[in-house]
Amino acid sequence: MTLNERYQNVAVIGAGGKMGSGISLLLAQELTLRQLHPDNTGKKFRLILMDVSADALEGLKSYLAKQAERFVQKKGEKLAAAIPALATPDAAATFVAAMNGLLETTTDLKGLAGSTLVFEAILEKLDLKLKIYTELKEICHPQAFFFTNTSSIPIKALDEGAHLDGRVIGFHFYNPPAVQRLVELIIPEKVAAGLEEMSVQIGRDLGKIIIPANDVAGFIGNGHFMRDGLHGMAAAQQLAGQRSLFQSIYMINRVSQEWLVRPMGIFQLIDYVGLDIFQSILKIMEPYFPDENLHSELIDRMVAAGVKGGQFSDGSQKNGFLKYEEGRIAGVYDLDGGKYRSLGSEDWRSEADHALGSLPAGYHSWKSLVKDPEAGEKLAAYFGKLVTNQQPGAQLAKAYLERSKAIGELLVSGGVARSAGDVNGVLMNGFFHLYGPVNNYV
Numbered sequence: 001m002t003l004n005e006r007y008q009n010v011a012v013i014g015a016g017g018k019m020g021s022g023i024s025l026l027l028a029q030e031l032t033l034r035q036l037h038p039d040n041t042g043k044k045f046r047l048i049l050m051d052v053s054a055d056a057l058e059g060l061k062s063y064l065a066k067q068a069e070r071f072v073q074k075k076g077e078k079l080a081a082a083i084p085a086l087a088t089p090d091a092a093a094t095f096v097a098a099m100n101g102l103l104e105t106t107t108d109l110k111g112l113a114g115s116t117l118v119f120e121a122i123l124e125k126l127d128l129k130l131k132i133y134t135e136l137k138e139i140c141h142p143q144a145f146f147f148t149n150t151s152s153i154p155i156k157a158l159d160e161g162a163h164l165d166g167r168v169i170g171f172h173f174y175n176p177p178a179v180q181r182l183v184e185l186i187i188p189e190k191v192a193a194g195l196e197e198m199s200v201q202i203g204r205d206l207g208k209i210i211i212p213a214n215d216v217a218g219f220i221g222n223g224h225f226m227r228d229g230l231h232g233m234a235a236a237q238q239l240a241g242q243r244s245l246f247q248s249i250y251m252i253n254r255v256s257q258e259w260l261v262r263p264m265g266i267f268q269l270i271d272y273v274g275l276d277i278f279q280s281i282l283k284i285m286e287p288y289f290p291d292e293n294l295h296s297e298l299i300d301r302m303v304a305a306g307v308k309g310g311q312f313s314d315g316s317q318k319n320g321f322l323k324y325e326e327g328r329i330a331g332v333y334d335l336d337g338g339k340y341r342s343l344g345s346e347d348w349r350s351e352a353d354h355a356l357g358s359l360p361a362g363y364h365s366w367k368s369l370v371k372d373p374e375a376g377e378k379l380a381a382y383f384g385k386l387v388t389n390q391q392p393g394a395q396l397a398k399a400y401l402e403r404s405k406a407i408g409e410l411l412v413s414g415g416v417a418r419s420a421g422d423v424n425g426v427l428m429n430g431f432f433h434l435y436g437p438v439n440n441y442v
């Protein structure tokens, strides 16, 4: 079966979720363009959107229509040049009508009968995914290919558990899928003929940068992020030997953002992902790395206290390690006191800032470098100063850089990543770092 034939029967499971809705949008756009292309006259493309929540599916349909209109407005000229049906003043209406014509929604897995490409983005639970794949195997086309968005479960566990005979691959979009360019392609040892090549082509069709990873729990992205987060939490707990824990969390968050020139501090990033999600990914990874300590009692205590981070349905950030007001960090959670300590102009904050010392000479913020063509030279000069700077902030940052590099190297030596370049590529494209963890700065 060619890819164009497979595109005529596509399905998304968990379509109403955070990841599923973005994946549905990307596929709806691609399939609509194919449907309208003169080469495909007489062919019928289908996109089945499946979720257990009927409400989520209703919301998804209006979201897709709204986004489709924007898509045509933004890409109008390019689309018109390739597809005559879109070279008219009412191109947006034509596109939305064609898109609605290929969408089907269902809350019943049986609605996937005949599907040949299935994108799965249901909850990160092995037993649930196995149950769904076991049923899907009977319902879908006998040669269907499955693309799981799992963040951490080895693909082999899905393949063997549901007897898919190599027809499943990890197609790990980053959040939000419609915006983030990276897809980590997790290739299991046993993979059906043609699936890997087809995945690369689908990635291209959807406008993604594909970085391959081997099938080891956590893969590259979470393989680095989990260990990096554990380092940040351990560093804060170590500092807390001399001061309060909330003050230490504030300090490590600053160091991991400003001194490391990253887009977010580590505690802000854990809040963004969700403390409970972070904890559950660690739990999934733990049995696969018996020689490593992938456990944090700090995250366990926070989750037990009901502090979970993540986002509200309007996309705004919920409180986690840090408190947010209008998108800005406004406080830090004090586990012992069970409340947030305001950042305001409190004494504890000035004392913590003073203890870190000033940023090394040549510092530029992430924001100021992100579009700077000379960012590489500026970063090299800055880190050159940082590693010899004796102030506590710089020393903490140096230890952080060393740990992040060691994690990157471990991912290569442990057979997760095929090269240091792939590790760096995931961190730079998926996490928006300006430099890869495997570098010459330390």
Ligand SMILES: NC(=O)c1ccc[n+]([C@@H]2O[C@H](COP(=O)([O-])OP(=O)(O)OC[C@H]3O[C@@H](n4cnc5c(N)ncnc54)[C@H](O)[C@@H]3O)[C@@H](O)[C@H]2O)c1
Pocket (backbone or CB within 6 Å): 013, 014, 015, 016, 017, 018, 019, 020, 050, 051, 052, 053, 056, 120, 121, 122, 123, 124, 125, 132, 149, 150, 151, 152, 172, 173, 174, 175, 273
């Ligand atoms: N959120 C992220 O940042 C992120 C990033 C990359 C990968 N992932 C992975 O993507 C997957 C989905 O995560 P999410 O954050 O979008 O979760 P989510 O909770 O937002 O969405 C899950 C969706 O699955 C639906 N669902 C639950 N059980 C179902 C079933 N039996 N059949 C059909 N649909 C069902 C839910 O109704 C929901 O709409 C997980 O495997 C996760 O690890 C998440």
